[in-house]
Amino acid sequence: MEKEPSPHLDVAGSICPSCGGDGMSVFYRVTNIPVHSCLLMKDRRSAVSFPRSNLSLAFCPACGFISNQLFDPSVHSYGRIYEESQGYSPCFNSFLNSLAGQLVDKFDIRNKRVLEIGCGKAEFLAAMCRIGNNEGIGIDPGSNPARLPASVKDRVTLICDFYSEAYSDIKADFVCCRHTLEHIGPTRDFLLTVRKSMSSNPGAIAFFEVPDVLRVLRERAFWDIYYEHCSYFSMGSLARLFRSCGFDIIDLELAFDNQYILLTARPSAITEPKFDIERDLDDLRSNVAKFSFMVTEDLELWRRRMQAWSGAGRRVALWGAGSKSVAFLTTLRLDEQIEFICDINPFKQGTFAPGSGHAIVSPDALAAKAPDVVIAMNRIYRSEIASQLEQLGVKTELLEV
Template sequence: MTQTKISTDLYSGDRRIEQTCPNCGHSHLSTFYEVKQVPVHSCLMMPNEAEALNFPCGDVLLAFCDRCGFITNLKFDSKWSAYAPNYEDQQSFSPTFNKFAIQLADRLIEKYDLHNKNILEIGCSKGDFLILLCERGNNRGVGIDPSVVPGRVQSEAADRITFIQDYYQEKHAEYVGDFICCRHTLEHIQPTSEFIKIVRRSIGDRTDIPVFFEIPDTVRVLKELAFEDIYYEHCSYFTPGSLARLFRNSGFEVTDLYRDYGDQYLMIEALPIAESKSEKVHPFEESLEELTQQVQYFASHIQEKLDIWRDRLSQLQAENKKVVVWGSGSKCVAFLTTLDTLDKIQYVVDINPHRHGKFIPGVGKSIVSPEFLKDYQPDAIVVMNAIYCNEIQEMLDRMGVRAELMAL
């Protein structure tokens, strides 16, 4: 059974502990949020219910560094970082996400003149974004990711792209070309300072190679009490300030820092510098005082949010309503396991065809296609990401499904 513990006092004696911050090396961290026994992976697809229900679990214990603003899961164990081809996180089946990805690719191509260039993507997943950059800028690319499936995404640029099924290491420095991008990977790495310094050493003495990183924004998680965005495999949580400090301390100068995709994603652009550390602060960074207040707000109010959703799902169950979740990824796993309400959801819907018929780790629910709802006709659909509500409503209208959308 999942258990949640919250501390509202970051500096109480039992919450401030001696623990080295993996982002800046500070010797003390303050714990503030704990969830026990959650799946160690959210996107590894299971072939049957039994394997899904017997999936390994671990604990989440979030701790905050008051020197750099970094938040990390102290209970994270890297032995579970077994990313493989059955790790299914491809988002390109959503028109909403595709529009965002195309606009982002075009903007980076224009800003950095990425035409007939060599591009390296660290943590490329199934290669969708790297393919966009290579197709739309006539570039050549190398994508490195242990979960990559060469040939999954068909492209006219296929002969200009090499995929390597591996974790990024210094031995891959030979693939550093004219531009480095890394999207939704850094949050899966706990020794963040060590990793960014590996990237910097890979670049060497070339100070003209831009790097672009994209990760979830933790300020939104704290302000919106978005517990569904806290899960085991995300061991590192960044705000604009903590991300910028990491890059400045690792031999980069931050050239741009901003949010996108409904303010859910945090983007950083940087250039390597000859010095070991940059002193240039970006105006988008929040102060440590501001961030401390946001962490305390989360710790003080998150229980109310959890209670609201538990009560809402219990009420629907009491009324014999048919309830499904839309979105079978990490948010879904965190939502259902944190609330410990697996019995109140009948099915989980996803637009990604590679997930259909598979089972969710730790949850045991079968993933169905949107077309399943034509016959099932649910009463309520809990949408894991509000940014997709319009897209989902259009699909429901076309299928003749009349259900209440309830977005997190």
């Protein structure tokens, strides 16, 4: 039986931004990585010379929260050249529309006002408004009214800004925040601002969605760790944060191939834990202790695989030009070992990946280049990718991270 490595954690001594406890321990570091993953780089030179920084993940033993101790929000530049949308994937759209429909039905979000904090290109907000005939307000520095579906343009207002107390007077029946909290350093302060804004409407519902860090730790998914994400939650650490900020949790579950945590809550003075899945501190400690050791082994395996493919003259491409591919390439320090990245999002095609400078091409361009190996950057899209490759007549070895 293989002996489990002893935890070698460096005590950072910093205060946890989620629970306020001290004694956070650093357990994983990555150096010289791009500070953005989803900005559209128009040429390879600007992509390769894109600003970089370091990442140092620390674990809070009290609440289980994980954060990048070296995070500096001032280096970020969110705006309309930030392209995070997964809305061109049938698989993702099915998930998004199904989720919106379930929330509308379960909480009767019909003919009401929906506020989305960090709405991106407002695909989810548009679905909530279309399905429930709701009025929508979206706040995001990268929002773009031109990307709204015509069917909801008269019912959705987009504010091109960061959410703050300046918008706390917006009264909404449903407040949602999807894949935004992980980009925020002072998580507790942010959530308290949201809680304060909901005080005038105690019947309002809050819905948050974030990646599940316990899956990342268990699967040693180093490609899911990057500079933009400074805050990492498990179901337990997310629930503990919400309860400490005055929310009663209604639902807590995993979705999207167990990659995302879905939390639904309402403002309440009653905040007693009621989900067994919140009790995950021991599991977190165990996986944190061995993560760096196991990832080091995985990195070496990937490098050997790349070297073997290169030596055999096999041409390799990635499918999916989001943050996962940027983290995969820059953590492994890959260059010519990967020929290009394919993505179905037309706004990404013809641009270059921040940090590595790899060209991002369309599926048609991939077919013309005919790589020997295609690596899917998210396993949930594997069948969708396989179907597209078959339609394009591309015979290749399809793998997944």
